[in-house]
Amino acid sequence: MNLAPLVPHDDHIEVIDQTRLPFVLATLALRTLEDCAQGIETMQVRGAPLIGATAAFGVALAMAGDAGDAALEAALARLARTRPTAVNLHWALARMASRLRPLAASTRAAAAWAEARAIHDEDIAANHALGEHGARLIAERAATLGRPLRVMTHCNAGALATCGWGTALAPVYVAHAAGIAVEVWVSETRPRNQGLLTAWELGRAGVPHALIADNAAGHLMRQGEVDLVITGADRIAANGDTANKVGTYLKALAAREHQVPFYIAAPTSTIDATCPDGAAIPIEARSAAEVQVVHGVDGAGKPAQVTIFAGRCANPAFDVTPAALISGIFTERGLYPSTHITEALA
Ligand code: MRU
Numbered sequence: 001m002n003l004a005p006l007v008p009h010d011d012h013i014e015v016i017d018q019t020r021l022p023f024v025l026a027t028l029a030l031r032t033l034e035d036c037a038q039g040i041e042t043m044q045v046r047g048a049p050l051i052g053a054t055a056a057f058g059v060a061l062a063m064a065g066d067a068g069d070a071a072l073e074a075a076l077a078r079l080a081r082t083r084p085t086a087v088n089l090h091w092a093l094a095r096m097a098s099r100l101r102p103l104a105a106s107t108r109a110a111a112a113w114a115e116a117r118a119i120h121d122e123d124i125a126a127n128h129a130l131g132e133h134g135a136r137l138i139a140e141r142a143a144t145l146g147r148p149l150r151v152m153t154h155c156n157a158g159a160l161a162t163c164g165w166g167t168a169l170a171p172v173y174v175a176h177a178a179g180i181a182v183e184v185w186v187s188e189t190r191p192r193n194q195g196l197l198t199a200w201e202l203g204r205a206g207v208p209h210a211l212i213a214d215n216a217a218g219h220l221m222r223q224g225e226v227d228l229v230i231t232g233a234d235r236i237a238a239n240g241d242t243a244n245k246v247g248t249y250l251k252a253l254a255a256r257e258h259q260v261p262f263y264i265a266a267p268t269s270t271i272d273a274t275c276p277d278g279a280a281i282p283i284e285a286r287s288a289a290e291v292q293v294v295h296g297v298d299g300a301g302k303p304a305q306v307t308i309f310a311g312r313c314a315n316p317a318f319d320v321t322p323a324a325l326i327s328g329i330f331t332e333r334g335l336y337p338s339t340h341i342t343e344a345l346a
Contacts, residue, residue, distance in 0.1 A: 003158075003159040003160065003201060004164065005045070005160050005161075005163065006050060006057075006120060006163055008057065008113075008116070008117055009029075011031070011064070012029045012031040012061070013029075013030050013054070013061075014027050014028070014029055014030075015028050015054065016028075016045075017044045018043060018044055018045065018046050019042065019043060019044050020303065021160070021196070022196045022197060022199070023297050028044060030057070030058075030061070031061065032061055033058045033059070033079070034078075035058075035061075036055065036057060036061060036079070037058060037078050037079055037081075040054055040055065040058075040079070040082040040083055040089075041082050041083070043192070046156075047086075047157065047160060047161020047162055047232075048086035048087070048089075048232070048235075048266075049088050049161065049163060049167065049267060049270070050160070050162055051082075051086050051088060051089050052086070052089050052091055053119050053123055053163050055082070055089050055092050055093055056092045056093075056096050056115065056119045056120070057120075058079050059075045059076065059079065059093070059096045059100070059112055060109070060112035060115070060116040062074075063075070063108045063112040063113075064109045064113075067105040067106070067108035067112075069105070072097075072101070072108070076096070083284060084283075084284050085234045085243055085282055085283060085284045085318045086234040086235065087234070087235040087236075087269075087272040088269045091269045091270075091272075095119065096112065099111060099112075120163045121163075123163040123164070124162075124164035124165060125332070126267040126331075126332035127162050127166060127332070128164075128174070129332035130167065130170055130171070130265055130266075130330045130331055131165055131166075131170025131174040132171075132174055133171070133330050133331075133332075134171025134174070135171045135174035135178060135180070137228075137263075137335070138151070138171055138172070138175040138182055138228070139180050142180050148181035148182060148183050148208070149175075149180070149182050149183070149227050149228060150184075150226055150227045151172060151183070151184050151227065151228045151229070152185040152187070152226045152228070152230075152251065153169065153172075153185070153186060153187070153198060153230055153231055154168075154187050154189060154247055154248050154251055155189045155198070155231070155232065155244065155247075155248070156195065156197035156198045157198075157232025157233075157244075157265070158197065158198050158201045158202070159201055160197050161232060167232040167233070167265045167266050168230045168231050168232040168264075168265045169184075170265060171265060172207060172230075173205060176205065176206070183207075183208040185209070185210060185212055185217070185220060185226060186198045186199045186210065187211075187212055187213070187214045187216075187251075188211055188212070188213060188214055189245055190247075190291075191286075191290040192290055193295065194245065195211060196211070217250070217251050217254055218250070221254050221258040221260050222254075226260050228260065228263065229251055229260055229263065230263045230264070230265055230330075231244050231245075231262075231264060232245075232265060232266060233265075233270050235270060235272050235281050236264070236266060236271045236272065236329065237272060237276060237277045237280065238271075238272070238273050238274075238276055238277070238341070240323030240326060240329070240337075240340075240341045241277050241278030241320050241321070241322050241323050242278070242320065242321050242323070242326060242338070243278065243281045243283065243318045243319070243320050243321075244264070244318060244321065245317070245318060246316055246317055246318055247319070248319055248321050249319040249320065249325075252325040252326065253325065255325070261327040262321075262325060262327050263328050264328075264329045264330070264338070265329070265330040265331075266329065266330075267332055268331050268332060268333065268344050271331075271341055271345055273342050273345055278320035278321075278322060279320075281318075283316050283317070283319070283320075284317040284318060285315060285317070286315045286316075286317045288312065288313035288315055290315055291313035291314075291315050292308065292309050292310060292313055293307050294308055323338040324338075326338035329341050
């Protein structure tokens with residue numbers, strides 16, 4: 001796993017511009033609070049854990065210029081408005097606030113950078129740990145079946161969505177590194193096609209995979225072509241209901257019908273103990289323009305987009321999978337039944 005979506009430098013962070021992937025691999029320097037806020041809003045940085053870490057560095061960059069109380073509160077408020085569903089954003093901001101509010105302004109800049117750095121490093125460690133828990137399950141099932149395990153995922157919950165390793169893909173990477181044969185069904189995840197990011201990173205890592213249209217998932221399960229589903233999460237409510245990229249719920253329904261185990265993988269920073277159930281999770285409504293266009297490359301390999309529909313569209317970006325459809329949730333602390341997920345915070 002050699003993909004580093006966020007690299008902290010002395011006075012800025014360097015991130016991969018995910019709006020240009022998989023066609024162009026380019027990095028961006030985020031030097032200010034506003035750079036970080038806009039990077040999150042435009043989805044140059046995306047994925048719940050990476051959004052949280054970028055927001056933490058956004059606070060730290062603000063403190064480097066003005067570490068007064070008003071600047072701190074303004075930075076927290078600005079970043080909190082960037083995206084609504086991924087709770088890691090609010091988790092990271094709350095952690096920065098409780099670390100920085102009690103401090104004198106003169107010590108805040110250094111403390112803020114250190115705290116953001118800790119959030120970044122802990123995310124990598126947490127994802128690797130949950131990957132080890134998930135890889136044990138992959139190894140057991142592959143051994144029982146005596147053939148490569150076929151895992152289906154949705155959206156991109158790989159290294160790109162985090163500070164490293166990924167969430168849903170961490171078990172795949174750990175298993176692959178241990179020599180366990182695993183193959184991945186990658187759903188394209190319209191409208192933004194984050195499945196292409198998943199295919200791109202699995203390709204770099206040498207993990208066998210195939211891209212499918214989102215609507216192929218039920219058919220493949222019915223044909224017995226899927227052994228396990230693992231997706232990431234943007235927010236897990238106290239009762240285990242889980243918000244993830246829109247389309248996850250349909251996969252969970254099909255998995256239940258076909259007795260395919262359906263797992264979530266997420267660090268504990270994605271659990272929102274204050275949110276009682278899925279009905280209380282805010283679902284981001286994104287621009288109709290995302291549904292209206294398809295991005296690709298032209299004949300010369302240059303990024304291009306085509307409008308496929310100019311009429312009215314609705315674009316809910318996430319959906320909620322009820323806890324009852326979730327076989328278990330991998331966190332850095334182990335595998336938990338969905339309905340007991342708050343025990344992972346104890
Ligand atoms: O809208 P995004 O791309 O920021 O959505 C987040 C996701 O990629 C997925 O929902 C993912 O499974 C959760 S983040 C590990």
